[in-house]
Amino acid sequence: MLDKHAKLERNALAFVFAIIFVASIGGIVEIAPLFTIDETVEEVEDMRVYTPLEVAGRNIYIREGCYACHSQMIRTLQDEVERYGPYSLAVESQYDHPMLWGSKRTGPDLARLGEKYSDAWHVAHLINPRDVVPSSVMPSYAWLQRNSLKYEDMDLHLAALRRVGVPYTDEMIESAAHDTYGQAKPDSERADAFMERYGEDSNVRAFDGDPGHLTEMDALVAYLQILGRLTDVAHQQASNSTGGE
Amino acid sequence: MISQLTRDERALAMVLCVLLTLFGATLGLVGRDDVLGWHGALLALSGMVLLIVIMSKIYDPDPNPDRVTKYYDDPTKVGVIVSMMWLVFATFVGDWVAWLLVYPEATFDAGWSSFGRLRPVHTTGVIFGFGGNALIATSFHVLQRTSRARLAGNLSPWIVVIGFNLFCLLAVTGYMFGITASKEYAEPEWYADLFLVVIWVVYFVLYLRTLARRQEPHIYVANWYFLAFILVVAILHIINNLAVPVSLGHAKSYSLFSGVQDAMTQWWYGHNAVAFFLTAGFLGMLYYYLPRRAGRPIFSYRMSIISFWGITFLYMWAGSHHLHYTALPHWVQNLGMTFSIVLVVPSWASAGNALLTLNGAWEKVRDDATLRFMFVAAVFYGLSTFEGSFMAIRPVNSLSHYTDWTVGHVHAGALGWVAMITFGAFYTLVPMLWNKERMYSSRLIEAHFWLALAGTVIYVFSMWNSGIVQGLMWRAYAENGTLAYSFIDSVDAMRPYYFARAVGGFLFFLGGVIGLYNIWMTTRMPAVEKPPVYDLPPVVAAEPAE
Ligand code: HEM
């Protein structure tokens, strides 16, 4: 074996190909099947897409690096399920480009945060976390309430998401900017049009408490309120299994 | 430095600067309504500054044609200094974010200064800025000495060094503007990623062409590692960053993959960024500078071979240990765990090989802080790989995952291994590069050593404690069968550890400042009459070796 290796060491190109070959095997065996094996991601009927306002909010979550301190992946461990709710299923992040499972919990998991607190709580918390949780070490994000949301180009965002596989319709893409605005302005024509496209159960509220001004706070809170609520399948599965016992 | 380029090369460099300026201007123009515009402007400005610098020297005489009989070390010199500057900057930011977890109010009411944006500035700054520059600089040096050949290009090493630093600059300024793809250690957006691909191809071609000129029949071990580092990082980088930009005028893109597949691709990347950036490249450093400094040959050639191929093969399977108990299919989790455990064998073979090389030179380790840096690095390498394999076991990971234990492990590897081996290598390399007999001050090396070691130990111990306390609190049950602690209870419990970590980090940072000062002063030491001769000169061959 040592002799063979001594030969390999004399040939740079052969060495390069040997490295590529040896290093590729692991990834090919582990990753490629994830795209082809059907069981990897559950199929569910009620899985819905993010609305444009929620997409904008998700992008703010990414921009501010919230994922550095908060996971969105409840593991299949008893204490986690009791603390945060049913464990996360693959399908729940099916439309997450990229996923935000996270790797560190400086703060709690957020996978099932949606509707756990009121909008007003979130706004207060984001402006100054220590106003509502005195010993929190989370940064304050007061500027979100001051910054207007940039939403004119949301159609481009939805189109890009469709290109990577999220099933937005042409109509959703065309009216993305209007829908972004409409979701945060209840009782307006745009809000009605928004609900027609995304369903009556979608949240239509002035998330930051001020319907007159569409802010980054609106978008982020809208996103936080939908976490874990794109499909009900995790809860169903959880109640089925406890019901069966 | 520019005077080492011929006039033709200078002209070509100017063309490249113009291209860079045009590229930046185009990005700036199409992205003028977006944060992308700022980055376009930054690139255009860099292109122009470089252009002016070269233009001011365009009429200098051509370099002495005997330059081909010498090694080309200017790019390495720049790389070493820039690497230390990144270290100082990025550990400063690291310590700042560490303090932010103690005093969250210690910030400005502005996005750029908040924890979530500064944390990737720290990680990118240390890994790519400090680590990347150190790897590029030392790889050029090692490659030439072990091949007895001059670099196969005069301009291309500069493209690599300058281009790579522009990439780092785009990355860290981007996070502060709010530009991030959010994938850990792969946060830069699509245009910066593409830019890096170009730089990396230049690096790879330069490496291979220089190897082709080598006068030694065998490729030395250190170069195997540098090659693996260059190649595998390219594969990982391209696949993990596949994305569709919102438009050519937007910095933002959406990752091609989603959910589980994205998670697996990301951690296949993430773990192997550890393996091929933070491990393979630095092992390359170890395999050259440690034997040189110790004045002893590597203990075992056979062990080098086993550990090299073991690491190259096994690491690529291990990424899924970042996803235990998640929605990732079980079979992938189990594969990841199994391979991670086996991984301890080649890892310890490397660490053992290094320590056994030192066996018989212990009095040098005792007296020479430079060699001691490398000794401690090998110990921490053994420690953090053992710890990593242990943490990859599912039940252990159920406790450690999401906690500060991971952060402790990271920094045992990053401070104890990556940074220490680099300091040892630099203190060996710097006098050679600038033709000095020794470093400016050996007492400052000694001071740096103790600050770095104390900082690392304090950091790692406090994070082990906080991580395990956190993990145990999260899973503790009260007698009545409910969870014993709320989440915020565990946050309160972290305070003393976060404080200690920030203090340890400060010591480490201080050591880095001293290191930079010492290196800088060495470069300014007066020349001696008879400069020491460190290396045999390159063999100038009419024909390449292959
Ligand atoms: C045998 C070698 C190693 C193995 C098996 C290993 C294993 C692990 C495991 C199990 C984790 C925790 C994953 C999680 O729960 O999220 C981890 C995290 C990490 N390790 Fe290692 N490790 C090894 C060596 C190293 C070395 C030498 C470094 C050098 C710096 C390093 C750097 C990291 C980093 C940066 C992370 C954090 C990733 C993140 O969550 O952001 N590891 N490693």
Ligand code: HEM
């Ligand atoms: C002055 C020394 C340093 C200090 C004070 C420091 C501090 C920190 C802090 C506070 C974090 C964030 C942890 C969290 O989110 O809970 C972090 C993360 C990280 N640091 Fe450092 N750091 C230092 C040096 C380094 C060096 C030299 C390296 C690499 C060569 C490094 C690599 C990393 C990595 C990879 C992470 C991400 C860990 C993860 O995601 O699990 N750090 N550091």
